[in-house]
Amino acid sequence: MHRSVARRSRQARTLRHQIGPALAIAVLLASPLAAGLVGERGFSAIAGGASGAVPRPSALVNETYVPTSYSEVGYGLAGAVATTRALPAELPIVVTLGFSNTSELSRLLHALSDPSSPEYHHYLTAGQFDAAFAPSSSTYAAAVAYFEALGARAMHTFTDRVTISFEASPSSVDRMFHTTVQEWALAGRAYYAPATPVELPVELASAVSAVVGLSSFARASTSSGSGAVPMTPSLPAVPAIHAANPSGYLPPAVIQGLQYQYGPDLQVAYDEQSLFREGGYPTNAVIATILWQGYYNGTTPTSTPYGELNPGQPVGAFVPSDVQAYFNQTSPPGQPHAVAIGVPVGGAMPSGPLASYDTTGASTENTLDMEMAGSLAPGATVFDVYGTMPTYPELDTAFAFILNPNASYPALARVSVISNSWGDLDAVHTEWTQYVEEATARGITVLASTGDSGDYPNSPWQVGNPANVNTTFPSSLATDTYGVLAVGGTAITMNALTLQINSSVVWNVPSEQMGTTSGISPVYAEPSWQASSSANGLIRGLGRGVPDLAAIATRVLLTITDNGYQYNATNASSIGMSYGEGTGTSVACPVEAGVIAEIDHVLGAQHQAWLGFLQPTLYRLADEQYAPLIQTPTTGYLNGTDYTSPLPTLPVSDTVNGSNHYYAAGPGYDLVTGWGSLDAYNYTMYVLATASAGVNGRLSGVENNFTLDALAVTSHGAQSFFNASIQQNLFIANSLGAPVYWIQNVIYINWTASGWAMNDSGWIAYPFYGLYYSLLIYEYNFPLVGQLVRLPATFDLRTVLDPGVGFNNQSIEYFVGSHQLSLPVPGAAYIIGSLWYNYSWQGTEHENGPFPGNPIPGGLSPQFGLVGGPSGGLGEFSAPTAGSMVAKVLPYGSSTFETASTRTFYESIDQTGEDAQGLAWTNGPSGQWTLGTSAGSTVQGVLSYEPTGQYLANFTAGGLPAGTLWFVNISHGASYSSTTPTISVPLPSGTFEYNISSSDPHWEPLQANGTVTIDGAPRVIDVAFGALPSSIVFFETGLPAATRWTVLLGSGQNGTSSQPEIAFYLLNGTYSFRVHAALGEWAAHPRLGSVTVAGDTVAINITFSLEEYSVSFQATGLAAGTGWFVNITGGANYTSSSSTITFLATNGTYLFSAGTNATYDVVPPSGSLTVAGSNVSQTIQFSLPNPGTTSYPGWIVDLLALVGAVIAVAILSVILLTRRRPRPPS
The missing domain is CATH 2.60.40 (Immunoglobulin-like)
Structure with a gap:
């Protein structure tokens, strides 16, 4: 179902039309490669009854047979007619055994997705899952023995004891399953399927959950119309492409007025840059894709530099050099490149240059997946796990292998994301349900593209689906506690300079009846996380709605080799050049897979669990993004321009324009783009727990104990009702370190006939105006009636951050004396309490603030002041104004407020928005400040930052060679180094994050990152070093x-x-x-x-070619300067006037002839020579003919000899005939 149009000059090739059902099964033959894939975790090859003595049938063979819950699509279809068409010689079969302890598995899956559960996101390892839920080894062994005894061959078993895959003849399959597999025809479609119910021995039937391969009706298709776009017959040198910005990204290409995107540019579009800066590149991330290999299906054989290809011959999945070239051409300088590794299973052919001769589109799809996933996860390892055909036995085997990799692919055991750029009829596939359950329990995210039919009833990608059913499998597979993340498609344009998204619309091409597929599944019920969200307003309980998310699905540039010729992506930036292009939701799926892999990397670096099954969190968080702003008499919102979300950053980037055939996009969830695209940075800040522990000056609270003895002020400003205000201002950072909230704890003061009236108010301004200059919202509390306060009076202003649990449970607690106000601050991590502060935002490093362009120390530190009234009021203070203040802070992780470090500040970094003139703040003993007046003074107040107390964190290295330089880096703080075993770092009280490294690349700390808590005393931190393993891939x-x-x-x-x-x-x-x-x-x-x-991983490319050896012909007897020749039959002709003719040749036997135009006898005039791994020499003797004789060319001599022989034979025949006498009659 999933394809889109390839922009090719030749006719688009369609997999469905090119690979017939016979080929679909015929290529599934036993493979020595597959048989060798045996490891500690993986599948094993088991020799069956194909050779040698036939094993005795298992005891199960003689048991009673009972029907199974067999439900493959194709069985029992109404209107199907049996045919006499021959079945394939071998059928690929996959048998799945049900999990043990299924009730406990259901409970665990629910707990893993429930934020209130202590098991939330406490995923299992593969070994833990197998120990808890794998079928018993005895049951698994009995099943293997049963199928093996009845003729299974090329059998593969898996460590989790869930899957058994094998091949068997139709007659063997009939015996195994007590049925008859028959060829059928339905509406012009030929397929095979069982004619009678599928049965198994009673004990085995109760253990088996699914049997796949008895029907060939279901057939997957890709979601891509990608391909090479030939523009000219030759490719001249490509001019240099200039980076779009100093970060080294390429500007989008523009072709006939349309913008085309390079994969790495999407890092900027989907907001990954600051994640790279804060968490590093995802060099330890692992992504897997599931697909199938390509075939050459031309009508006649074709010659290639790698041998002749015959119609129907497999060619592998992709050309490895394409993927490497793509990253070399398009990645910013210095960025690590993803490593793409092909994993053929089920007898599929290893990938190589032959894949460029694929005529089915499969090789382009495989290449697209790796180039897109690797672009969004630079440095990751991308495994392309592919089978022989787009059939479920192959797809099942690929999924099972990813969950159970063998020793040949150890890194695959670290997979956190599995991408599927294919789809089929919406249906239940029990084996996939189990695989997704296991993936969910292990924290692995499974994604699938929704398809390319655009929901058009007559779309070529809709053919085969029932009427009014648009959804496809596996993107529709979802339940309350596990499921596949469904990804639809958008069309985007970028700002050519900044690479930010300018516009995003639904991907839809009505003229070609294709676009993103969407809708409501008639097969899967609506999951609870959709039913409990605003998405239910569209879904209304009718079924599982797809998609969940969407991403770019058109005009993405690729590097692809077609028929042996490589089309570089960067050619698109040169007029008239040929290039590769990707289109379809199979672009979107690996793009989102790469984004999720990067987020997983950031989470893992902070010792947190991966995203895993993310839909419950996604729907709760996206719902919060669109929650209404609620007003109450005392708390509510002052709305800004066009920012209407309760969240300080938007975790999803919504697409609100466009439609496919049935559904239209709109604000919030819609049934064509879901919630939109993940904003990588913003989404991470909500799912990452407080992680920036190493930030120097990270605080949980700020306190200012202020006594106002007397007040005299003249007010100026738009709101003259208030004469002055006492303000405590601070900034709150998210878990990635960026300031996202501006907090104010304020007492408003105005003069009345009865005296000074005062109001308490807590303000939260977001998004932070330093990041969003024109988008301001104030959430506030404002008592309507002020209270009279007699001076002198003491005000204890405390503001404390409650970190809560979960993305939306953070709150800020305001205290003014005994009065308390609590307001929500979702995504808040800590109060910025550093005098110097750095952070990254949208790929740019910023220092201090409050505006990024105003990098003055203290601009983001907590501030306290007595200033004018709101908003923007000026207060001119005069005698007898007086008072005193003590500033304290609560270091993060500490339970006690400590005296803060302090200094005065001026208007250049003032956070209040108001102004003060005529005040004097004087620092005294024990951190106490005295307030007075000074004519003309512009001091605004007092900064509070890291506590004055410093304590030593003593880092002690073990295992490092003596004299080796090593480092301790305090996150957002200083770096320390030493060649001795100890580094002492002075730190105030609080919890700090650190990183350990060595100058010697051979050694690394066993735990490079960690946290240390200082609570008023020194600490010792032991650091162990060990030898560093790296990887080289040839x-x-x-x-x-x-x-x-x-x-x-x-x-x-x-x-x-x-x-x-x-x-x-x-x-x-x-x-x-x-x-x-x-x-x-x-x-x-x-x-x-x-x-x-x-x-880092180092990739080395090795090119093989046939070895060539020297072939030398030596001429003797020729007069000096005489020309002579050597002709190779079917090859080249060589001439020389010297005594030697030399050329290079590969191994083989060659026929030659030698001679000269002069009158010489030649010995030998012709012959053969063999090159067999070494140089070869052949002597040619030339001699003048004997005196008195005439010399003739060799061919005349040969002809005369032949004529003479013929005459001799004729004479002899005459003699024999004349000697015979007729016998006289008897």
Whole structure:
């Protein structure tokens, strides 16, 4: 169902039309590669009854058979007619066993998604999940033995004991399942399916939850119309492309007035830059995709540099050099590149250059997935796990392998995101339900594109769906406690300079009846997280609504090789050049997968759990974004311009314009783009718990104890009702360190006939005006009637942040004496209490403030002052105004307020918005300040910041070689280094985050990041160092499929594989390497070399070509300067007037002829020679003919000899005939 139009000059190729049902199964043959995939966690190859003695049938064979809950699409379809079409020789089968302890699994899945549960996001490891929920080993072994006994071959088993995959002949399948698999026809569609109910032995039937492969009716399709866009027959040199901004991103290409995007530019569009700055690049993140390989389905064989391709021949999934070239061309300088690794399963062909000859579109889809996911997760490892065909046995095997990787792919065990850019008829697939349950329990996010039909009834991507059913599997799979994140498509345009999104609309192309697929599933019920949200206003309990999110789905540039010719993405920025383009929701799905992988990385770096099954949180958070602003008599909102959310930043970027055939976009949730796209930074700030523990001066509270003895003030301003105000101002940062709230704890003062009347007020201004210059909202409390206060009077103003639990449970508590006011501050992490403060916002580093362009120390520190009345009022103070103040702060993690460090501040960094003249603040003992008057003074008040007390945090290194320079970095603070085992860092009370590193790349701390709490006393922190493992990945191109090759490292390690990648994990350092192929005639380039690793993955490209050897012909007997020749049959012709002719040739046998135009006898005049791994020499002897004889060319001599032989045979025949006499009659 999922495809879009390829922008190609030739006719678009459609997978559905090119691969017939026979081929869909015929290619599923046993593979030595698959049989070798055995590891500590993975599937094992089990030899079946294909050879040798047939095993005795299991005891299960003789048991009573009972029907199973078999429900594959295609079984029992009304109107289907049986045909005599031959079944495939082998059927791929996947059998799934149900989990054990399912009631406990249901309880666990509910707890994992319930923020109030102590088990919330406490995910299981793979081993823990298997121990708790895997079927018993005896049941699994019995099932394996049963199928093996009845003819299963190429069997694969998995560590979690859930899946068994194998192949079997139709007759064996009939015996296994007590049915008859029959070919059918329905509405012109040929397929096979069981003719009778599927049955299994009673004990096995109760253990088996799903059987897949008995029907070929269901067939997945991709969500991409991507491809190369040929513009010219040749590609001249591409001119330099200038970066869009100093960060090194490329500007979008503009072609015929339309904007085309480079993948890495989406990092800016979806707000990842500041995540990279705060949490680093996701170099430890792992993404997996599920797809299938491509095929050459031309009508005739075709020749390639890698051998001849015949129609129906598999070609692998992608060209590895395309993905590497894409990141080289489009990534900003210095940014790590994602590593793409192909994982063929079920006998699929390893990927390599042959994939460019794919005619089904599969190789483009695989390439697109890796280029998009890797663009949004720079430095991550992207595993492309693919089977042989778009059938469920293949897709099931791929998913099972991702959950159970073997030792050949150890990094796959760290997968946190699985992307699916394909879809099929909306249906229940029990095995996928189980796989998604396991993924959810382990904290893995599963995504799927919704499709490309645009909900058009006659769309080519809608064919096969029942009427009025638009939703597709697996994007529709969802329940209350687990599910697939459904991703739809948008069309965006960017600001060419900033790369921010200027506009976003629904992706829809009515003229081609394609666009983002959406709707309400008739198969899956509406989950509770939709029913309890505003989304239910559209869904109304009718079913699971899709999509959940949406992202770019059109005009994305790719690097892709087609028919052996590479089309570079960057060609699009040059007029008339050829380029690759991606279109469809299969662009959107890996884009969102990359964003989620980056968020997972940030969470993991702070020792928090991954996002996992994120829909319950997403819907609660997105609902909060659109919650109405509620007014009450004492608390409410003063609305600003066009910012109407209760949240200080927007976690989702909504698409409100456009529609597909059925549904229109609008504010909030809609049934065409869901909630819109994730804003990576903003979403992270809500799901990341208070994590910036290393910020120097991080506070939980601020207190100003102020005594006002006397007051004389003249007021100026728009609101002359108030004469003055006592103000405590501060900023609150989110968990990533950016100031998002401006807080005011204020006492308003006005003169009445009875004396000074005062009102308490708590203000929250957001979004922070330093980040959003024109978007202000004030949430306030404003008692209507002031209270008379007689001076002198003491005011104890305390403002305390309650961190709460969950994204929307934070609050700010205002205290003025015994009066308390509580107001919500969702996403708040801590009060900024540093004199110097740095933070990142939308990829830019800012220092101090309050405006980013005003980097004066103290601008973000807590401030206290006696100033004019609101708003913007000027208070001119005079004698006898007087008072005193003591400032205290509550360090984060501490339980006691401490005397703050303090200093005066002026209008340049004033936060109040009001002004004071004529006041004098004088610092006294014990942190006490005295207030008086001074004519002409412009002092505004007193700053409070980190406590004056400093205590030593003593970091002690162990395991580091003597004399090695190492570092302690305090987050948002100073950096310290030493070559001794101890580094002492002075810190005030509070909790601080630190990072440990070494100058020697061979050594790393076993725990590089941590927190230390200082509570009025020194601390000792032990730091252990160990040797650092790094990775080197060698990628080969050029070898014939399944050819084994070897890399020898100078470290003594070696790796051999028949796949295009060989990976090593080893200590940092420089290593020599040597590469060779098992087939000696193939030479590696480079064959020798060295590589240096220093913590990051290093990729090395190896190109193989046939080895060439010297072939030398030596002429003797020729007069000096005489020309002669050597002609190679079917090859080149060589001439020379010297004594030697030399050329290069690969292994093989070659026919030659030699001669000269002069009159010479030649020995030998023709012949053959064989090149077999070494140089070859052949001597040609020339001689003048004997005197008195005539020399003839060799061919005349040969012809005369032949004529003579014929005459001799004729004479002999005549003699024999004449000697025969007729026998006389008897």
